[in-house]
């Protein structure tokens with residue numbers, strides 16, 4: 240049962256970094272419940288705005304509806320009220336409604352509405368798709384401007400007029416004029432979050448377009464660095480942000496860009512490199528090669544961003560990464 244009213248959820252999310260946890264799989268490909276609980280417990284131990292289970296970095300696009308509800312339930316139970324947990328609703332309209340209701344039943348506080356499956360959609364169709372999902376749940380709904388779901392400023396305004404539980408706009412396109420129109424038209428009626436791959440890269444400029452937060456994939460494995468980065472962005476400390484971009488984020492992008500789909504795979508690579516192995520990604524994604532993993536681990540050391548060892552948890556070291564690389568290299 241949700242504890243946040245939609246507008247209360249928007250207030251909680253908009254001024255905190257947003258966690259998009261990976262979903263660990265066992266060697267035979269099932270959701271690894273214990274490792275997920277351990278990860279959510281760690282991710283929830285820091286001061287974040289919220290946690291999105293089954294998001295993009297959580298390979299939500301590769302989870303069955305049952306698995307999506309399963310990870311939401313696990314995240315809600317493990318977070319234990321330390322931070323609001325949201326689920327995702329994807330697929331065609333009927334599937335998205337089913338996913339939304341399952342996430343609500345699993346205890347989610349809100350929903351990220353993923354783009355509809357496969358088909359192209361024009362504005363009136365997108366409005367009816369998103370409207371049907373908003374009408375099917377009491378939870379706060381955030382639309383994801385991505386792929387075939389490009390919501391115009393007017394469509395966003397029409398959806399906001401219809402549904403008080405429509406609370407947020409997440410963007411993964413990065414069209415400055417479009418974002419300016421959406422923000423100028425809708426203002427404080429919504430909150431805005433960056434969702435481009437490795438969102439830190441764009442966080443400081445997008446702050447000027449109302450994007451007070453963003454989905455941080457790297458928060459999975461370098462939480463302290465990610466939180467310090469977010470603090471510097473909100474303080475508009477250009478020098479500190481630029482220094483962190485140069486030291487870690489930009490060299491990280493160089494590894495990420497070696498293979499399509501690495502945007503998620505590199506996060507699981509980061510988990511291996513810090514000694515918190517979360518298993519492999521599901522097809523169609525590919526795991527990092529042994530060399531890419533070794534390069535990522537070396538970057539963590541060179542940039543000085545490895546997380547502090549938690550009590551009783553593995554203190555991620557180069558030795559851990561070397562072991563992971565040896566395993567990968569066979």
Ligand SMILES: O=CCCC(=O)C(=O)O
Pocket residue numbers: 259294295296297433434435436437438439454455456457
């Ligand atoms: O780095 C950020 C992108 C992650 C994201 O938006 C998602 O996991 O859905």
